[in-house]
Amino acid sequence: MPRISAGRVQSVATRLIVEKERERMAFISSAWWDLAAVTALGFNARLLEVEGKRVAATSDFGADGAVKEKSLANILLLDEAGARGLVESLKSSALTVKSMEESPRTERPKPPFTTSTMQQDAGSRLGWGAQITMRIAQRLYENGYITYMRTDSVNLSAQAIDAARKAAKSLYGADHVADAPRTYLGKTKNAQEAHEAIRPAGETFKTPGELAPELSRDEFALYDLIWKRTVASQMADAKKMQMRVDFDAQTNDGKATIFRANGSVITFPGFLAAYDDIVTEDSKDEETEDKRLPAMTLGQSVKVNEYTCEGHETKPPARYTEPTLVKKLEELGIGRPSTFASIIQTIQDRGYVYKRGRALVPTFLAFSVTGLLETHFTKLVDYEFTASMEEDLDKIASGEAGRVDWLRDFFYGVDGQPGLNELSADLGVIDARATNTMNLSETIEIRVGRYGAYLQQNLPDEERKLANIPESLAPDELTLAKAIELLEAPSGERELGIDPATNLPIIAKSGRFGPYITEVLPVVEPELTASGKKKRKKADAPKAKTASLLSTMTLDTVTYEDALRLLSLPRTLGTNSSGDDITIQNGRYGPYLKAGLDSRTLTSEDQLFTLTLDEALEIYSKPKERRRGVAKPPIKELGVDPTTEKPLIIKDGRFGMYVTDGETNATLRRGDTAEGMTLERGLELLAGRRAWEAENGPSPKKARKKAAAKPRKSDTAPTLTKNVVKKGTAKKSAKKTATGKAKKKAE
Incomplete structure (x- = not known):
């Protein structure tokens, strides 16, 4: 197969992504219910025990979806039924x-950024x-805003530590700065620490607000994330007070x-002050905002407005994201x-993985290649071997x-281990x-072919069935x-009749690029060369006539008459004054007229069979319109970009579906x-498209428009997090002169 590789x-x-999918395939969903009490004091309490037995929770289920044996x-x-009965x-x-029970909790800041x-x-953010x-x-680094962005190190230089501590003291107060400079130890295996951690560049850190223009x-x-992570790394611990209250309740039957x-x-925000409205990783599993319980005393009775119950199902292990x-x-x-x-880009380019939302989904080709490597090259896809190889390469x-x-040693083997x-x-x-x-059952197989994966059913005494x-x-x-x-779907093949012009059968079938109709040519035994190999097909060998279905047709509804009309295309209407037919x-983008090199788009598929020569000549008598017709309505509205507050929609264009915010298309x-x-x-x-345009420049069409336009203010927008601007500062930052493609982007 072309473009297939291993590395x-x-x-x-x-292999990691395939193994995660195998876990999902083996997963068996389990269901359970729980109860909650909605109190008159404004808080909810969940059911913990019934008659001394703990009620099942998420933690009692394993990765396979079943209840853990120890639970x-x-x-x-x-x-x-049991939950509703308890209610x-x-x-x-x-x-x-x-x-x-009250217990204090301390949360420490995370180290500055490494690449990963x-x-x-x-x-995630x-x-x-x-x-x-x-x-x-890369753009931030090249323009002098951050330090080198490919690093394993979590260490900061003395200059950077001093700049971070000064920024924290100036913006949040001396009590929010750690008593002594913080140093961090890297946890990455085989780390190479030739560069310091990723941080804002310079002896003093400009705030995101100062650099916004x-x-x-x-x-x-991205600069906002880097700035906050760096400054927070030198700030004081955050302090929280957690409270847990247990309540007794008795059912009407005495349980x-x-x-x-x-x-x-939060009793003291510490480094959390730098993050503003960013939720830190340590806070994700808990309430991220203050959730105060009212003052209560032992033995106090708390009125319950209602008891509620809710059903849950275990979810398969989440796929990897980037x-x-x-x-x-x-x-x-x-x-x-x-x-x-x-x-990550390579395994997508090779067709091993594609993205669904943010999840990385393996293809059946990935299963096939991974299975081959696991069977015949077990050592080469072993995680420990690959990690130890990293160490060896570092030593070299x-x-x-x-x-x-x-x-x-790698080629011939060492210590009894086979080599390549x-x-x-x-x-x-x-x-x-x-x-x-890959066997799905005794009679159904998943096959991976040159043009993709398909199903094959092998039943005794029956012709094999295939389905894409x-x-x-x-x-x-x-x-x-x-x-x-x-x-069993009718999309496999459906015979419609015989073409009276060629006396060949006509069938409707589904292909890689959608449903279509085609003639079935008679099977001809291939000619063989002297060595017994098949001869190449001649260029003038007969080819089957094919035609894609119109947008209003389906494989189930297309008729014999529809097929004959489709196969009659292209239809010659007559000639123009120049003698051109x-x-x-x-075509791929819909119906159109063609006379010599001049083509005109038509507005309806019905015109394929109803348009006359006079109507065609009238269309050609008018100047060719360069503009598009009435814009198609959006296929789907995705919501509003929280950064720009512009709506994101999916539209259908000449080259397929795309997402747009009105300025950028992807x-x-x-x-x-x-x-x-x-x-x-x-x-x-959209972020990927903007990044590509920043490196390669916008499309020629956009470039022409922008060249004629007056320079405007730099394209800026609020970040997903709150801007940090130094209080009392009214300085205007001088705009940095952009060069090359970066300049085109800035304009």
């Missing part, structure tokens, strides 16, 4: 305070992929129950800051080991068919029931569908 890091990254004997698994039996019961943590943060983040960071919207958003309410309040994949690779010690973005780079010795030479010796015995086949697997269908969604549905035909990628598109994914696509 030291890309194959391991693909089976100790929990009460409520179903809907009814508790209806008239009040809560009685059983116990109260910057990519993770930009992914801004919805960007690793490659987009690195493009924008100079930065584009995306540059501003003892315990409810619990939790509260939390940030979580980078984090996993870093934990395993695989890859380098300079390679994370390119690794630093001169601690010799490259020739290492290559010899031995592993590749048996490549000839690999069964390609078995490698590209839609590219948008994820592997964990291809259940046996879904496979049977695809195989005027033809009407259906084509939907493989795996993206209008139905599955989210606001977050739309923002990511």
Whole structure:
């Protein structure tokens, strides 16, 4: 297959994504119910125990969706009937305070950004992929706003520590600065610390607000994250007080129950003051705002307005996103800051992975290639081996080991372990068919072919059935029931009749590019050369006539008469005054007229069969319109960009569906569908397009428009987080002179 490759890091990254999908495929959903008491004091308490048995919660279920073995004997698994019965039996019961517990909690700031943590943060907060983040960071670095952005180090120079502490003291007060300069230890395996952590450049850190006039919207958003992370790293710990209150309640049939309410309040913000409205990672699993519980005393009765119950289902393990994949690779010690973005891009370019929203979804091709490597090159896709290889390469780079010795061991093997030479010796015995086949049942197989994945059903005494697997269908969604549905769908092939002009059968079928009709040519035995190989087909060999269905037709409804009309295209209407034939035909972008080199777009598919020569001549008598017709309505509205407050919509264009905010357009990628598109994914696509235009310049059409326009203010917008502007500062920052493509972007 073309464009297929394996690599030291890309194959391991693909394997991680495939293994996650295997977990999802093996997942079995479980259901449980719980109860809550809505009190008159303004807080809710959840049911904790019934008759001394703890009520099941999310933590009692494993990654496979089933109840953990150690929890089976100790929990009460409520179903809907049991939950509603408890609600009814508790209806008239009040809560009685059983116990109260307060505990202080300290939260420390995180270290400054490394490449991977910057990519993770930009992914979770801004919805960007690793490659987009690195493009924008590169521009910030090249223009002198941040330090080098490819680093494993969490260390800051003495100059940077001093600048961060001064900024924190000036903006938030001396009590918000750590008593002594903070230093951090890196946790990354095989870290190379040639550069300091990513931080704002210079002896003093300019606030995001001060740089707002100079930065584009995306540059501003990333600089804002870097500035806050750096300054916060030298600030004091945040302090919180957590409160837990347990309540007794009795059902009308005498069962003892315990409810619990939790509260939390920030007593000293410390470094959280720098983050403003950013939610820190440590706060994500808890209430991020103050949740105060009212003052209560032991034995106090608390009135309950109502008891409610709610059903839950376990969810399969979340697929990797770009940030979580980078984090996993870093934990395993695989890859380098300079390679994370390119690794993720490569496995997408090779067709191993595509994005659905922000999730990385493996293709069936990825399953096939990963299975081949696991079977025949187990060591080469082993996580520990790949990480140890990183260490060896570092030693070679630093001169601690010799490259020739290492290559010899790798090729021939060492300490009884086979080398590449031995592993590749048996490549000839690999069964390609078995490698590209996955069994879904005894009779249904998933096959990976040159043009994509498909289903094959082999029933005894019956002709095999084939069905394409839609590219948008994820592997964990291809259940046996879904496979049977695809195989039984009428989209396979439907015979419509015989073409009277050629006496050939006409069938309707589904292809990679949509439904179409085609003639069936008779099977001709191929000619063989003297050596027994098939001869190449002659250029003048007969070809089957084909035609795509019109937008109003489906495989189920297209008729024999429709097929004959479609196969009659292109239709010659007559000639013009120059003697050119005027033809009407259906193209990729709809129906059109053609006379010589002059073509005219038509407004309706009905005109393909009704337009006359006189009407065509009238169309040609008018000047050719360069403008588009009436704009098509949007396919879907995604919501409002929280940064620009502009609506994001999906539209259908000449080259397919795209997302736009009115200024920037971004084509939907493989795996993206209008139905599955989210606001977050739309923002990511637009950010990627803006980053590409900043590097390569806008399209020629846009460039011509902008060249004629007057210079305007730099394209800036508020970030997703609150701007930090030094109080009392009214200085205007001088605009930095942009050069080359960056200048075009700024204008």
